Structure formats: C-alpha cells, structure tokens
Amino acid sequence: MSFASIDFLIFFLAVLLGTALIQRVAGGRANQAFLLAASYFFYGYWDWRFCFLLLFVTAAAYVTARFSGKRLFFAAGVVIPLVVLGFFKYFNFFLSSFEALVGGDIRTLKIILPVGISFYTFQALSYVIDVKRGKISPERDFIKLALYISFFPQLVAGPIVKAKDFLPQLHEERKTTLKGIEYGVQLMVFGLFKKIVLADHLSVFVDDVFYAPAAYHWTTLILGAVSYSMQIYFDFSGYSDIAIGCAKCLGYDFMPNFNMPYISRNVTEFWRRWHISLSTWLREYLYIPLGGNRKGKTRQYINLFITMLLGGFWHGASWTFVFWGALNGLALCVDKLRRRDGESILGKASGVVLTYCFITFTWIFFRADSFETAWAVIRGIFTAQTGIVQNFMWTYVSVCLLVTASACAVARAHKRGLASTNGYYPVVSLNKVGGLTLFFTVCGLVIALAFTGESPFVYFQF
Amino acid sequence: MKSFLNWAGKAFLAACFAFLVMTGFCVLYDNTPVHYPNSSGATDYTWAPHFLYTELTEGAGLGRTNNEGLMNPYDYSDGMEIDILVMGSSHMEAKQVAQSESVAGRLSALLSGKHVYNIGVSGHGFTTCCANFEAALRRYRPSEYVIIETSGLDFSAESLNAVLNGTVDEIPDHSTGLVGFLSKNPFLRLVYHQLSGFTGGGRKILEDEDEDDVPVNDGEESAFDRTLMDRVLCSLRESAAAYGTKILIFYHPTTQIDREGELLLPDDGAARAAFSDLCAKNDIIFLDMTERFQREYDENHLLAHGFFNSSVGNGHLNKYGHEMIADEIYKLIG
Numbered sequence: 068m069s070f071a072s073i074d075f076l077i078f079f080l081a082v083l084l085g086t087a088l089i090q091r092v093a094g095g096r097a098n099q100a101f102l103l104a105a106s107y108f109f110y111g112y113w114d115w116r117f118c119f120l121l122l123f124v125t126a127a128a129y130v131t132a133r134f135s136g137k138r139l140f141f142a143a144g145v146v147i148p149l150v151v152l153g154f155f156k157y158f159n160f161f162l163s164s165f166e167a168l169v170g171g172d173i174r175t176l177k178i179i180l181p182v183g184i185s186f187y188t189f190q191a192l193s194y195v196i197d198v199k200r201g202k203i204s205p206e207r208d209f210i211k212l213a214l215y216i217s218f219f220p221q222l223v224a225g226p227i228v229k230a231k232d233f234l235p236q237l238h239e240e241r242k243t244t245l246k247g248i249e250y251g252v253q254l255m256v257f258g259l260f261k262k263i264v265l266a267d268h269l270s271v272f273v274d275d276v277f278y279a280p281a282a283y284h285w286t287t288l289i290l291g292a293v294s295y296s297m298q299i300y301f302d303f304s305g306y307s308d309i310a311i312g313c314a315k316c317l318g319y320d321f322m323p324n325f326n327m328p329y330i331s332r333n334v335t336e337f338w339r340r341w342h343i344s345l346s347t348w349l350r351e352y353l354y355i356p357l358g359g360n361r362k363g364k365t366r367q368y369i370n371l372f373i374t375m376l377l378g379g380f381w382h383g384a385s386w387t388f389v390f391w392g393a394l395n396g397l398a399l400c401v402d403k404l405r406r407r408d409g410e411s412i413l414g415k416a417s418g419v420v421l422t423y424c425f426i427t428f429t430w431i432f433f434r435a436d437s438f439e440t441a442w443a444v445i446r447g448i449f450t451a452q453t454g455i456v457q458n459f460m461w462t463y464v465s466v467c468l469l470v471t472a473s474a475c476a477v478a479r480a481h482k483r484g485l486a487s488t489n490g491y492y493p494v495v496s497l498n499k500v501g502g503l504t505l506f507f508t509v510c511g512l513v514i515a516l517a518f519t520g521e522s523p524f525v526y527f528q529f
Numbered sequence: 530m531k532s533f534l535n536w537a538g539k540a541f542l543a544a545c546f547a548f549l550v551m552t553g554f555c556v557l558y559d560n561t562p563v564h565y566p567n568s569s570g571a572t573d574y575t576w577a578p579h580f581l582y583t584e585l586t587e588g589a590g591l592g593r594t595n596n597e598g599l600m601n602p603y604d605y606s607d608g609m610e611i612d613i614l615v616m617g618s619s620h621m622e623a624k625q626v627a628q629s630e631s632v633a634g635r636l637s638a639l640l641s642g643k644h645v646y647n648i649g650v651s652g653h654g655f656t657t658c659c660a661n662f663e664a665a666l667r668r669y670r671p672s673e674y675v676i677i678e679t680s681g682l683d684f685s686a687e688s689l690n691a692v693l694n695g696t697v698d699e700i701p702d703h704s705t706g707l708v709g710f711l712s713k714n715p716f717l718r719l720v721y722h723q724l725s726g727f728t729g730g731g732r733k734i735l736e737d738e739d740e741d742d743v744p745v746n747d748g749e750e751s752a753f754d755r756t757l758m759d760r761v762l763c764s765l766r767e768s769a770a771a772y773g774t775k776i777l778i779f780y781h782p783t784t785q786i787d788r789e790g791e792l793l794l795p796d797d798g799a800a801r802a803a804f805s806d807l808c809a810k811n812d813i814i815f816l817d818m819t820e821r822f823q824r825e826y827d828e829n830h831l832l833a834h835g836f837f838n839s840s841v842g843n844g845h846l847n848k849y850g851h852e853m854i855a856d857e858i859y860k861l862i863g
Contacts, residue, residue: 072727268838271839272840275840278788279786280790282790282841283790454830455786455841455842456830457837457841461838498536503542504547506543507544507548508547510547511550511554511716514724515554515558515719517727519723
C-alpha cells in the first residue's frame with residue numbers, strides 16, 4: 068500500500084477516525100494497540116508473510132535489550148537485525164560477487180526483499196544500543212516497542228526514528244487534535260505534490276535516459292542527471308513529508324528528514340541537510356563508535372570514509388551504491404581538509420553550484436543499474452555525444468519551483484537575521500476562507516497534475 | 530455544533546472558489562471538448578463545434594474546432610469542394626500539435642490551392658475508418674484522394690468481418706445527460722481521467738485507440754487474414770470508384786529505443802508486404818513510413834512520436850512525425 072494510492076487514503080482515514088474514537092473512549096494504551104494492528108495490516112498488505120519477520124525482529128530487540136547488561140544478549144541484539152538484513156538484502160549479492168571473483172556457477176537463492184527491512188532493522192538496532200548506552204530504559208510494554216518499530220508512517224521508507232526520540236512519546240498522553248490534523252494534512256498534501264506531480268513525471272524522462280544513454284545528445288544526458296537529482300529529492304522528501312504529516316495527524320512527532328539540501332555550500336553541509344535521519348543514525352551508531360574525530364585526523368578521515376562506504380552499501384546490494392558512498396566519503400574527507408574562513412558571497416554561491424554539480428555527478432552511480440550504464444552516461448557527456456535532444460518540460464518546472472522555494476527561504480532567513488537557512492512550509496489556517504481556498508486549490512492541482520502511471524517510491528527498494 | 534456549521538460554511542465557500550480557480554487553470558492546461566453525435570456517419574462522433582481546445586498533458590496544442598466539430602482551420606459548408614479527405618485516429622486529429630503542423634495542415638500548405646479536409650477523430654482506428662468510409666465519401670465527396678491512417682497492421686478476423694458485416698462497434702457520444710453536463714467542465718473532466726488512471730493502473734497515452742492498431746511482431750506471417758483484408762480493401766476501392774476518387778493508406782509504425790540506442794521497429798515485414806500487395810491489387814496507394822522513420826533517426830536523431838513532456842518516442846505523432854508523413858504523401862500525390 069503506497070502513500071500515493073487511493074487504498075492508502077481510505078486506510079488512513081479509517082485509522083484517523085478509529086484512533087480519534089479510541090483515544091476518547093478507551094485511552095492511550097488501547098489506541099497504541101489499535102495503531103499497532105493498523106501498522107501490521109499496512110505492512111501485511113504487501114506480503115503478510117513478512118509480518119512474522121517484523122515480529123521476530125521486534126521480539127529479538129525486546130528480549131535482548133532487557134538483558135543488554137549481559138554481553139551475550141547485547142551482541143545478539145545487534146547481530147540478529149544485521150543477520151536478518153544481511154540475509155534478505157545482501158546474501159545473493161555476496162554470493163554473486165564471490166562467484167565473479169573465483170569463477171564457477173554458484174546458484175543464488177530466490178529471496179524476496181521485504182519492503183522497509185533496511186529501516187526497521189536500523190530502528191531495532193538503535194533501540195538495543197540506546198538501552199545499552201543508558202539513554203533509555205528497556206521498554207517493558209511490548210506493544211509500545213512493537214509500535215515504535217512498526218509504526219506505519221515510517222515503516223517502509225523512514226524517516227529512521229531513533230528509540231530515544233520516539234519511545235518517550237508513547238509514554239506521554241498524545242492525542243489527535245484539530246491543530247495537529249491541520250498541520251499534518253497540509254504537510255501530506257505538500258508531500259503528495261512533490262511525489263506524484265514532480266517526482267513521478269520526472270521518472271518518465273529519467274527512466275528513458277538511463278535505459279539507453281547511448282541514444283541521447285550530451286545536453287540531454289546532463290538534463291537526465293539533473294532530472295534525477297530533482298526526482299530523488301522530490302520523491303524521498305515527499306515521502307518523508309507524508310510520513311511526518313501522517314504521524315502529526317495521529318498525534319506523534321518525527322524529526323525533519325530534509326532541509327533544502329541543494330543549497331548546501333559543501334558536501335559536509337549537504338549531508339546535514341539530506342536524509343537527516345540516516346545521517347544522524349550513521350553518526351551516532353557508526354562514526355562515533357569507530358572513534359569519530361577523537362583519534363586524530365587520519366583516523367577521522369578513515370572513519371568518515373568507512374561510514375559513507377557502509378552508508379552507500381546500506382542503500383542497496385550493488386557495487387554502484389558502494390562506489391557512490393565511497394565518492395561521498397572521499398568528498399567529505401577533502402572537505403574536512405579545506406580551510407573555510409571568511410567566504411565571500413561569490414565564494415558561497417560557487418560553493419553551492421560546485422556542491423550541486425558534484426552531488427548530481429554521484430547520483431549517476433546511484434541511479435544507474437550498472438557501472439556500464441553510469442559510464443555510458445558520463446562518457447556521453449564528456450565526449451559531446453550526439454543523439455536525441457529532449458528538453459523535458461517537467462525538469463524545467465521542477466528546477467524553477469525548487470529555485471523559487473530556495474530563494475524564498477534564503478530571503479526569509481536573511482530578513483529574520485537567521486544564521487542558517489531552513490526550509491519551512493507555508494502552513495495556512497484551515498479555519499479561514501482564504502486558507503481553505505488555497506488548500507483546496509493545492510489539492511486540486513495535485514489531482515489535476517498527478518502522474519497516474521506506475522512509479523513506486525525510490526526508497527522502497529532500499 | 531454551531532462552530533462546526535460555521536466551519537462547514539467556510540469550507541463550502543472555499544471549495545467553490547477553488548473549483549473556479551481550478552476550472553480556469555484547466556482551460557489553459559487541458560481543455561478537451563465533448564463528444565457530440567454525428568448524423569452523417571462520416572465519423573462516429575465529432576467534438577463540440579467552434580470549441581477552443583488546449584492540450585498540455587501530452588505535447589502542446591492549442592486550436593479551435595470548426596463548425597462540424599472537426600480539427601480544421603476553416604468551416605465546412607454543404608457542397609463545398611473537397612480535394613483530399615484525411616481519415617484516421619487521434620494521430621490525425623493531432624490535438625498535441627498546432628493545426629498547421631498536422632499532416633492535414635502541412636499537406637494544405639504543400640498542395641496550395643487544394644482543399645484538404647481532416648476528419649481524424651480519437652478512437653477511429655483503421656477498421657472504424659473503413660466502417661465509416663462510404664458515409665464519409667457521401668458527405669464530403671473528395672475529388673482526388675481519401676487518405677486513411679493506420680498505426681498497426683495487426684487485424685483480427687473478427688474485426689475485419691465486423692467491417693464487412695457493418696457491425697463495427699460505434700464510439701458513443703456523451704454530450705447529454707449528467708455525464709455530458711459534468712464533462713463540459715474541464716476540471717471535472719480532467720479529474721475523471723486522472724481518477725480512472727489511478728484506479729486503472731495508469732492513464733493510457735493513446736486513449737480510445739482501436740485495439741486492432743497494435744503493431745505485431747510476427748516476423749514470418751502477415752498479421753491478418755488475407756482473404757478478409759482483400760475483401761475489405763476491395764469494398765473500399767468500389768466505394769471510391771463510385772465517387773471518382775482514389776485511396777491512399779499510410780502506415781506509421783510505433784517505435785522504441787533499445788538499450789544500445791538503436792531504433793526498434795516492429796518486426797512486421799511480412800504483414801507490410803502482404804498489405805502492400807493487397808493494396809496494389811486493389812489500386813490503393815500504400816505508403817509505409819518505416820524506412821523514413823529509420824532514416825530520420827539514423828541521420829538526424831529525430832523520432833516521429835513523443836513530446837517534450839512525455840516519454841521519449843512514445844505516444845502520439847509529434848510535429849516531426851507529421852512533417853515526415855506529409856512530405857512522403859506529397860511525393861506520391863503532389
């Protein structure tokens with residue numbers, strides 16, 4: 068059940084109505100049980116068999132965290148989610164890589180990748196580690212822990228909510244309020260606009276270009292890469308907006324997952340603004356345990372590189388993702404080496420442009436299904452290849468919207484004297500005719516302009 | 530309760546305002562006229578007459594239907610002398626390009642002084658055109674040629690028999706009743722299409738297209754019953770002879786790009802050869818656009834289908850496709 072479907076709309080309205088009623092009639096814990104059942108229904112809608120896997124990961128985290136003082140239990144709490152992830156996501160990859168290395172004919176297994184496995188295993192890990200670190204106490208209520216790991220708004224593609232941020236909310240008196248629905252619904256509509264209007268239309272052109280890069284003129288290949296940079300941003304940030312909006316309607320808060328990443332002046336800043344929940348997860352549970360910056364400069368660079376390499380690998384079982392992670396890791400190291408004092412406006416602007424160009428270049432490896440395809444795109448661009456010229460309208464529309472929104476945010480930050488530019492949503496009051504008119508108009512635009520073909524969320528594959 | 534009613538009143542007012550705004554937006558973005566019945570039978574239906582239409586969902590088209598609700602820059606009056614009549618599907622209707630860029634528009638410019646009249650309407654695949662052929666001749670009496678478009682050569686025996694028996698399914702009009710009333714609003718019409726797309730697994734680019742017009746990859750054998758097709762073409766020839774006109778059928782294959790960047794054309798050589806033979810036997814000019822499409826792609830990287838806002842090489846004929854076809858037709862009849 069995708070967020071961008073009529074099935075989900077019906078499901079969400081039913082859950083919203085149900086939770087509002089149960090909160091008032093039966094109280095918080097019954098509501099949590101209801102949300103848990105809804106989350107398992109949501110997950111089982113894809114393939115009910117994987118509900119058992121989700122339950123297994125949850126039960127393992129529940130038991131091991133309670134005894135995480137004992138080394139064996141803690142190790143099991145870390146290893147079990149990793150083994151589950153490794154088996155379902157990476158087993159065939161390692162097998163085929165081994166086969167390519169030594170030759171021979173090794174049979175791979177037919178393993179279906181469970182939707183969202185990368186996300187909920189990371190959440191289970193964060194819970195066990197947070198308990199071990201003493202940041203939270205072990206959760207005694209299984210329903211609360213199960214809801215934390217399987218809460219449907221973030222179950223299949225994040226944001227990766229950390230246990231210490233979400234579990235305390237389950238111990239508070241959280242209720243569905245009109246104010247929360249007013250904010251949440253508008254965030255969901257913004258997210259839908261990003262996803263089904265912009266990202267999905269862009270996917271048509273991106274799929275064409277990356278399917279047969281040899282067919283296109285070099286300018287079209289550049290436009291294809293730019294289109295993908297727009298597509299993945301609108302797709303994933305749109306998904307995150309819907310997830311955050313859903314949770315808000317139900318009375319819960321998720322951290323923002325994107326903060327205008329394409330206005331970053333360097334790669335370090337980019338990773339503070341892009342997929343924030345993953346970046347912070349990797350920093351807290353990988354980079355810092357590796358030593359972070361506490362063991363000298365050389366070790367810091369190595370740690371950064373390893374973190375990004377594994378971050379790339381987390382995205383998918385393919386060497387192109389590993390290479391993408393390595394490129395970003397190298398860029399972060401180079402960025403750390405640079406001195407950055409007193410940049411002029413021109414320096415800042417060129418930083419934004421260079422960072423965008425570098426990130427877009429790395430996206431080629433992220434999107435391509437193989438190194439051959441990525442190389443065909445890059446070779447086509449740098450050899451001024453001739454071919455089909457396609458000036459795809461939706462790319463220009465997307466760039467214009469993004470630049471306009473960014474300019475508004477920068478101007479707003481400048482006006483308010485803020486040190487850094489933050490993204491914001493112009494949420495209107497739904498108790499006034501003007502606000503309601505604007506809201507209904509945006510809803511109308513989403514319906515009228517939506518791409519209605521098949522185009523799943525990019526991050527579902529991870 | 531009072532506050533809820535107060536809010537409901539505001540919401541209703543706001544919904545009305547938003548509806549007006551969206552209607553205005555759709556007039557510019559996608560404003561398609563409504564199907565009206567066509568008593569002459571030359572086409573199953575026509576569009577609303579003198580209707581200013583816009584199309585930005587695929588390609589970019591802006592134009593006005595004539596007094597008959599057809600895509601022509603001039604009105605038709607009874608007894609008007611028509612030299613060339615163009616029949617076909619949404620490709621010939623050519624809502625996605627300017628009227629002057631369509632096959633009919635370009636032929637008009639190339640054959641200056643001659644009246645080219647376009648009765649191409651969405652959904653009118655080859656078999657529907659054949660079914661309406663006699664009525665179209667009766668109505669317009671073209672003095673020189675009738676041009677019929679087809680994007681496929683895969684015809685079932687059932688569809689050919691339907692042509693011969695006069696039982697081809699007619700495309701309904703929907704200008705009356707509640708549906709007719711609602712579909713006159715461009716926003717509601719677009720919402721209907723969008724919701725159909727969501728529930729039906731995606732909007733068809735070539736909506737209403739005749740199923741018989743799907744190209745076939747048979748390679749060895751022709752994709753139709755030769756005897757039945759011969760009878761269909763023979764009946765067309767006899768009708769044309771009765772009105773003192775000639776027939777030209779042109780075939781434009783749908784194309785794809787393969788992973789190596791080569792143009793993929795349907796493997797339908799046998800069907801094309803068989804169709805060409807039958808056309809020659811019945812004194813019908815057959816124009817096959819396959820080679821021209823291949824050459825334009827190889828030499829100029831031009832594709833006949835697809836637009837700047839749709840999938841590359843997929844969908845309706847674009848302005849290059851119309852130009853190539855008009856150019857080839859002109860070489861044959863100019």
